[in-house]
Amino acid sequence: MIHSCPTIRIVDAGLSQLRHDTPGYPPSHHPGGSTFVAALDTVDGDMGPFMTHSADHPSATDQTTGEGSDLEFRPPTMEEGAAMWRIARDSGTLDLNTSYAYLILARDFAATSRVAVADGDTVGFALGYRRPTAPERLFIWQIAVDESQRGRRIAARLLDAVVADLPEVTTLETTITEDNAASQRLFASFAERHGANHSVGPLLTEAHFPDPGHGAELLHEISELRSGT
Numbered sequence: 001m002i003h004s005c006p007t008i009r010i011v012d013a014g015l016s017q018l019r020h021d022t023p024g025y026p027p028s029h030h031p032g033g034s035t036f037v038a039a040l041d042t043v044d045g046d047m048g049p050f051m052t053h054s055a056d057h058p059s060a061t062d063q064t065t066g067e068g069s070d071l072e073f074r075p076p077t078m079e080e081g082a083a084m085w086r087i088a089r090d091s092g093t094l095d096l097n098t099s100y101a102y103l104i105l106a107r108d109f110a111a112t113s114r115v116a117v118a119d120g121d122t123v124g125f126a127l128g129y130r131r132p133t134a135p136e137r138l139f140i141w142q143i144a145v146d147e148s149q150r151g152r153r154i155a156a157r158l159l160d161a162v163v164a165d166l167p168e169v170t171t172l173e174t175t176i177t178e179d180n181a182a183s184q185r186l187f188a189s190f191a192e193r194h195g196a197n198h199s200v201g202p203l204l205t206e207a208h209f210p211d212p213g214h215g216a217e218l219l220h221e222i223s224e225l226r227s228g229t
């Protein structure tokens with residue numbers, strides 16, 4: 001199982017320590033080039049049933065206008081899985097999965113994911129999938145924006161872009177830890193902007209995780225997305 005957002009484990013000079021997600025946490029500086037322990041999980045055996053979307057039929061490119069018009073929002077290419085992996089790694093907060101996972105997810109979930117591209121550089125991404133047993137529900141597995149680009153509403157626009165291209169989706173889901181204020185605000189703001197219901201409840205407790213360092217993940221459900229249209 002691939003996890004989404006918040007806690008990662010860091011190894012510094014051979015000593016393990018846990019660091020929890022801190023919204024607005026400054027860029028990661030690890031003395032001596034300390035190493036992120038990546039790839040807490042692999043996709044083996046888990047993603048097969050989710051492979052219901054293909055990069056063969058991506059949504060149309062969404063070229064923004066007005067403020068931030070240098071930004072483009074569109075489905076990822078498989079190759080952009082590499083940039084997603086780097087952004088996740090450099091976020092300092094996300095559970096970093098294998099580069100393999102990002103490449104394959106970028107290929108197989110392009111239609112339900114978006115990247116933000118600024119001057120040719122991939123600077124943000126939202127990786128999502130429609131739940132196989134509830135395809136009207138879009139689960140946002142990870143969303144991240146390069147630290148240099150934060151505060152430009154890129155994450156908000158990534159969510160808006162992917163939902164706009166999926167008219168059959170009426171509920172957006174994600175999980176967030178209680179200490180991730182940035183992510184909480186991002187999704188609460190999305191719900192307000194879309195006039196949707198927003199409920200929060202338990203999903204994954206710390207006890208569910210076989211490895212240490214994971215905080216409890218609360219399920220955020222943003223429903224009735226298109227009730228006003």
Ligand SMILES: CC(C)(COP(=O)(O)OP(=O)(O)OC[C@H]1O[C@@H](n2cnc3c(N)ncnc32)[C@H](O)[C@@H]1OP(=O)(O)O)[C@@H](O)C(=O)NCCC(=O)NCCS
Pocket residue numbers: 004005006021023024091093094141142143144145146149150151152153154155156157180181182183185186189190
């Ligand atoms: C969370 C994250 C994706 C937000 O990206 P962003 O492009 O800077 O966010 P936006 O500019 O689109 O802001 C969207 C909303 O979130 C709020 N927000 C963004 N960062 C915030 C922070 N650090 N603290 C509180 N609120 C924050 C904004 O004020 C805005 O709210 P508003 O609509 O009420 O004005 C980014 O901080 C990030 O990549 N964090 C590390 C990865 C992570 O934690 N991802 C979420 C879990 S998967």
